[in-house]
Amino acid sequence: METRLGRFRAETELPDPLKFAWPIVVLPELFTTTRHLAALIGYLSSIGWEVFAPELDTVIAEEGDDFAKLTDLAGEAVAAVGRETIVIGHGIGGLVALKLAERMPLKAAVAVAPLAPGFATPMFMNLRNRIRIWQGHALNPPTRRTLFEFVADADPHSRALIIRTLTTGATAAALAVVKDDLALATSSLPRLVVAGESDIFAPYEKLEAFARRIGAPIVKIRGHGHWLIGGRALERTINEIQRFLVRALGRDLLLLYPEEWKSE
Numbered sequence: 001m002e003t004r005l006g007r008f009r010a011e012t013e014l015p016d017p018l019k020f021a022w023p024i025v026v027l028p029e030l031f032t033t034t035r036h037l038a039a040l041i042g043y044l045s046s047i048g049w050e051v052f053a054p055e056l057d058t059v060i061a062e063e064g065d066d067f068a069k070l071t072d073l074a075g076e077a078v079a080a081v082g083r084e085t086i087v088i089g090h091g092i093g094g095l096v097a098l099k100l101a102e103r104m105p106l107k108a109a110v111a112v113a114p115l116a117p118g119f120a121t122p123m124f125m126n127l128r129n130r131i132r133i134w135q136g137h138a139l140n141p142p143t144r145r146t147l148f149e150f151v152a153d154a155d156p157h158s159r160a161l162i163i164r165t166l167t168t169g170a171t172a173a174a175l176a177v178v179k180d181d182l183a184l185a186t187s188s189l190p191r192l193v194v195a196g197e198s199d200i201f202a203p204y205e206k207l208e209a210f211a212r213r214i215g216a217p218i219v220k221i222r223g224h225g226h227w228l229i230g231g232r233a234l235e236r237t238i239n240e241i242q243r244f245l246v247r248a249l250g251r252d253l254l255l256l257y258p259e260e261w262k263s264e
Helices: 034-046 057-063 067-080 092-103 127-135 144-151 159-164 171-178 204-214 231-253
Strands: 002-005 008-013 024-027 051-054 086-090 108-112 191-196 218-221
Touching: 002 051, 002 067, 008 034, 008 067, 024 034, 024 067, 024 092, 034 051, 034 086, 034 231, 051 067, 057 067, 067 092, 067 171, 086 092, 092 108, 092 171, 092 191, 108 231, 127 171, 144 159, 191 204, 191 231, 204 218, 218 231
Parallel strands: 024 051, 024 086, 086 108, 108 191, 191 218
Antiparallel strands: 002 008, 008 051
8 A cells, every 4th residue: 555654655554453562564585676576565464563665766766776865765665654763674674673773762773685784785886887986877776697696586587677777876885885884883772684695796794794893683594695584594584573563672572462472
């Protein structure tokens, strides 16, 4: 269902019944849009979460694509929900979620396969995109072998659509990640990093060091790569997020406490 979050158009799902006290806002990876989050949104809604997916692309194109602007716009959309929220981001969206936890009264922030600050990820640091960076153009999405790795964990029936709807990426924000120019720090709010064991775009050891630096716990999704938001990795990823949120936020999180959790 389409709605508005201030000046942003957004997709939203309101489950029946609603089981959790606070909504989730989801943010996409570089080269992807809210439509690529459909499996994540649907799964979260199916287990009782109210979910919002703001579309920031148009405003980013008009106002600038640096990481600070991306974070400002995501924060504006989160504030427009009008309630305390949990923010879950994929890739660069995960880094934005972690940054928002430093600046806003979120309930929690989760980074799913975030890009590793300071690492020249093969997702976009190739010869073709180095030329585009020099020319001041937007980054092109992965191709060939790199593209295969990017969508390897996606549902096979969805891969063609995922690839067809990839878009150009925010050059300034991407370079800020490579240069580790994000000024990410510790936070008193609950934050989690979820990482794929075989993610070539954000290697686990890099994310483990990053998580340690900012004081956030990290969980490893064994046998999977970067696309943890759909396909074979989705259920395990959601289970890890769910476990973390229940432990971090307590029973106040739950409007309807499932029978199987009462004895835990």
